[in-house]
Amino acid sequence: MNYKFIDLFAGIGGFRQGFEALGCECLFSSEIDIHARQMYCENFGELPLGDITQIDENQISNHDILLAGFPCQPFSIAGEKKGFEDTRGTLFFDIARILKAKEPKVVVLENVKHFKNHDGGKTLRVILDTLNELGYATNWEVLNAKDFGVPQNRERTIIVGSLNGVKFDFNKLEKKSPVRIVDILEKDGKFDYLEEGEYTLIENPKRQPSGLIFCGYRNKNIRTKGTRENTQHLSRVHKQPNRIYDANGTHPTIASQESAGRYFIYHEGRVRKLTMMECFRLMGFGDDFKLIGSKANLYNRIGNSIVVPMVEAIAKEIKVQILNAQNKKEFIP
Known part of the structure; x- marks a missing residue:
């Protein structure tokens, strides 16, 4: 099944590369940083749209999966919980409004390790409550890149939500044997x-x-x-x-x-x-991935990306645990 996804806060396309490796198709992408957009275009043949806050959800095609590595922002919560309305004024609100309008079967969110403790845990709580309000069964975990075949100690918080009531089981992710920095070094140069x-x-x-x-x-x-x-x-x-x-x-x-x-x-x-190529290898990008821009821009781009083999492992289990278990007629043709 050729599942369709959209790529929000796309960066240089780490999420996209991981899901495309599992046969999924990208229908839409958005990224505000011009340098990241140019590099994305160089590698995927399309220029992502810009500021997500200025994009009408009706511009976005129906899709099965929403992917977003979004910035961490506090929510202003005063008194009684308001769910979806608590997110207004943040970039997560734009994710939520797209979920509400398009109802993709799966949502995958990525953030830094300490996101789970941000603002005393309120940020994570509001996001999970909002996803639940929108009908998504949710689960989250802190994953480390070194468990997925890259020699980098990089921990990230991953949230997976599904509309079919299935809570994603992170324990079923396929882990790989540890590798060392020496295993990804260039031989000549x-x-x-x-x-x-x-x-x-x-x-x-x-x-x-x-x-x-x-x-x-x-x-x-x-x-x-x-x-x-x-x-x-x-x-x-x-x-x-x-x-x-x-x-x-x-x-x-x-x-x-x-x-x-x-x-x-x-x-x-x-x-x-x-070398710059070795830095990109530490993120799981192949040597055919095109690097453009200054060193400063490239370090910024790679530091904000997600580790591709970890994404592949997540995509594989989402297909098995959630998508393949549903009626195929429910998906976007």
Whole structure:
């Protein structure tokens, strides 16, 4: 069955790539950032429409699945819960009004890990209440990219809702064996190495439960006292940029700013930056994905994207658990 979906807050198309890999068809896309729109167009052959708040829901074709990686915003809740009306004035309201008008069978929402605690948990509660009010049975989970075949410790909150009353079972998602940074590195290329005097390595670095092996720091002094027993720590350890990670471990979350380009890896006795292609591989994009724009824009785009193999796993189970179980006559031809 060729299920139809729409791609809201589309970014560079991570959601789209994952669902298209499972045979689904995109009918509509929206993204406000011009650089992301240009890159989306370069890879998918269509320019997403812009500001979702200015798009009439009647412009959108009927569809089976709504996908949205939306920004996190607080809701102004005073007194009694109003459900759908509580979301007015936020970008989630635009998702909700489209759901109300088009009634897709499935909605998939993505946000950062700490979204579940945003505004004391009120944000998540209002969204779940609104989806329930619109007829969707909901479930949510925090998923980590490293469980889906990419060597990046990147956690994201995923919400899945269905109109047929089925609560999506995240436990059935197909997990993959852990991979290491070294498994996605380019074999040949012009690499940006640091000179030996530009960094300091830690003796006997320990693998963290997340899979990270923090092994050094650029141009900072080591201090031996820290919170982890038997592990050397570095001054200003909270500063993620300029850390060095062993290529035999996983990579930390790629941030959505240019400073992410200052992450370094230790590989084959030398320290270097990841290439831009390697950064996109950490998100599960193939080497045929076209990269356009400045480095600053590319780091921003990749840092705001969703991990493609994780999307594929979600899409596969949505088809099995929800869509394939319904009467095929109910779907968009």
